Amino acid sequence: MRHYSKEEWTKYVKNELDHDVREDYENHLYTCDQCLDIYIQAVDEVEGALPVIENESAFTDLIMAQIARNEPPARTERKGVKKANKPFYQSAIFHYSIAAAMTILLMSTGVFQSITHYTESVQMPSFQEKRTSVTEGIVDKTFAWIDSLEKKSKEANK
Ligand SMILES: [Zn+2]
Known part of the structure; x- marks a missing residue:
């Protein structure tokens, strides 16, 4: 199973990926605790860096x-x-x-x-x-x- 990097998850969080690619990420996220941790870190960092974006x-x-x-x-x-x-x-x-x-x-x-x-x-x-x-x-x-x-x-x- 291929895992995604922190940079890739950051792109996902910032909504910088194509729709098809996003779906691959999401499907992987459902089955991989390791990437879920990285994803949560990415969310924290993106929200911390850009507090006004949302x-x-x-x-x-x-x-x-x-x-x-x-x-x-x-x-x-x-x-x-x-x-x-x-x-x-x-x-x-x-x-x-x-x-x-x-x-x-x-x-x-x-x-x-x-x-x-x-x-x-x-x-x-x-x-x-x-x-x-x-x-x-x-x-x-x-x-x-x-x-x-x-x-x-x-x-x-x-
Ligand atoms: Zn993974």
Whole structure:
């Protein structure tokens, strides 16, 4: 199996390859962990070198910078800040707060426990497995999400 070099993956990330060639790269990426690592490095470097090339990431950086500036959220000058920026319900901190509030609500109202009781009463191995994987999935996703928020926040503070 032929592997692709860092330079080749950088070209792929920068979208400098023909459509057919891109497909070869993608097919290889699905089957090769080694190249996946190189690909991720290339993505990191391209995004680090060209922070404004993607509107999406520039937008995220802007939001995270604003959150860093506005900590803690309940500050008195929020009114003035709010006027100049996007509506509060469109900001990332809003969605973050909602998710945190939902998690606390679900835990305090015993929804997670009732899910556990329900699946335990069914007494089927497949249900047991599903319950574990769903719970793990939620926990993993939440942690991954918080990690990425923290990472972005740190980068914005640099
Ligand atoms: Zn490879």
